Amino acid sequence: MKKRDAKRQAILDTAYRLFQAQGFDQTSVSEITAQVGGSKATIYSHFPSKEELFVECMMAATEDYILSIIPSLETAEADPEVALRDYGRRFLGYVCSPDIVAVQRLLIAEANRFGIGKLFYDKVTAMRAHVSALLSRFMASGTLRSDDPQVAAEYLRAMLEAEYLEQLLFCARETALSEDEIAAASERAISTFLRAYAPAASVAETH
Structure with missing residues (x-):
């Protein structure tokens, strides 16, 4: 994990817990300071505003995933099926995990x-x-x-999220996804994406 100084990490941990429990509005910098120790000036020396602190808390919750997934994308297999199936399982497991679903709910609210x-x-x-x-x-x-890779990346994300994310965000489903459910949903999404972006020659061969 990315190294932060102990005080910055303590601020993030405390603020994240309070934001999750109380929301943005009901959590004050004074309350964070009282629990962490020190002064408001210490908080503001690390984070320019309460808003920046909130965003950094939310990003910190995703840090382990980000640091693990980026190297795997940069050194991914030349075969898109292998690379994207691996990425799909990782991404869906992350975005539908209970902690990250809670982060998304909080972000939507604020x-x-x-x-x-x-x-x-x-x-x-x-x-x-x-x-x-x-x-x-x-x-x-x-x-x-060949197509716009940024648009393709958005379609890929949307396909992976399509089956389960809204159910979890809106509490229509109370139980976390099993590994089998993640693997099956990811497989369906990646297969659909690969068909949509298959090279012209591959498409012609199927007709």
């Missing part, structure tokens, strides 16, 4: 507050660039048909 939604979206978009880069390599090599 998205319109002082640009919080845009701050988080900009950070996540930077991460998604690695997926776009992987798809761009496959398109350049001819193993996927």
Whole structure:
């Protein structure tokens, strides 16, 4: 995990717990300071505003996933089926995990507050660039048909999330996904994506 100094980590851990329990509005910098120790100046020396602290808390919750997935995307197999099936299982397991579902609910609730939604979206978009880069390599090599890799990355994400994410976000489903469910849903999504972006020659061979 990325090393942070102990005070910064303590601030993030405390703020994350309070934000989850109370929401953004009911959590004050004074309360965070009281639990962490020190002064408000210490908090603001690490985070320019409460909004920035909130976004950093949400991003910290995703950090382990980000740090594990980016190297695998950069060194992915030349075969898109192998690479994307591996990515699909990892992504779906992450985005539908109880902790990350809770983070998404909190972000949706606070998205319109002082640009919080845009701050988080900009950070996540930077991460998604690695997926776009992987798809761009496959398109350049001819193993996927040529198209806009950024749009393709968004379609890929949407396909992976389609079956279960809304059920979890809106509490229509109370139990976490099993590994078998994650694997099966990921397989269906990746198979659909690969058919949609198959090279022209491959499509012609199926007709």
